[in-house]
Amino acid sequence: MRIGELAAAAGTTPRALRHYEQAGLITSGRAANGYRTYDAGAVVRVRNIRALLDAGLTLDDVRVFLPCLDGDVTAAPASGRALEVARARLAAIDARIAAQTAVRDKLAAALDRAAGTRARQTARPAEQAERTEQARRGRSPE
Amino acid sequence: MRIGELAAAAGTTPRALRHYEQAGLITSGRAANGYRTYDAGAVVRVRNIRALLDAGLTLDDVRVFLPCLDGDVTAAPASGRALEVARARLAAIDARIAAQTAVRDKLAAALDRAAGTRARQTARPAEQAERTEQARRGRSPE
DNA sequence: CTTGACCCTGACGCCGGCGTCAGGGTTCGA
């Protein structure tokens, strides 16, 4: 299939696909006329990439994870280094989730207060602050 | 206090503070020499801003939420519009958390498999499941 | 008086993930 078809099938654009390719996330064959060609498996791969990006990962992150995510784990070098990187990323993702969750809770609480009129005051800040602190500490695992 | 002190106290930089100001997130008085001046309350405010930004909100988002978050709710217009926006944002955050959590779990599973070829374990499945559940629960209010 | 630490206002730079334009080829149907 050609780039336009792949883009449509995977829910993205040709431009993005070229971008992924040049970032080393996907590969393509070339037809005689120079057009990129893809096999059907590319659709799944690109979908996985999109999912990761949508979840807030960067192209760099995705590059690291891809071998594990399109079904052929055997092809992954699975070197100790890769595992380390993956673990670090996992920690970073956890931290991000924690931070967002903390904010979510705060926000939800604020909404409650605002919606429920001004009857009660700040009732559970200790718990929330604690969670926020944890998240921030976890943040740069560098 | 002056900008450098505030920055230090709030764990950020003078540059960022000027940026927040010009984005309408904080205000400052001016000394005779033109230096910005802040009162002690600014520290909390800036910390709140940082927390929101760390959690992936934009400055625009923060602008909407701020009145609810620095402790003087009375000052908040608490308009219905703000609430709507807040709710929408909350939903978006929930979705993002869910997506990231899904990725996290996939990734963790992949790691387990990869590590399992040599030595199995390394997992904290209970914690994982719990987190996933939380993320799911958050999505439902839509 | 000078030095150094702070402050000021612009304004440009960078990263990430593309969109978009420029300038050109190919292949198809009418």
Add this chain to the structure above:
DNA sequence: TCGAACCCTGACGCCGGCGTCAGGGTCAAG
């Protein structure tokens, strides 16, 4: 034979959240 609809490679643009440099004041200590 021509136009439309694809494809190609560059290269510049944009948004967000600042970093950083440029060029200049302020002020207390030595």
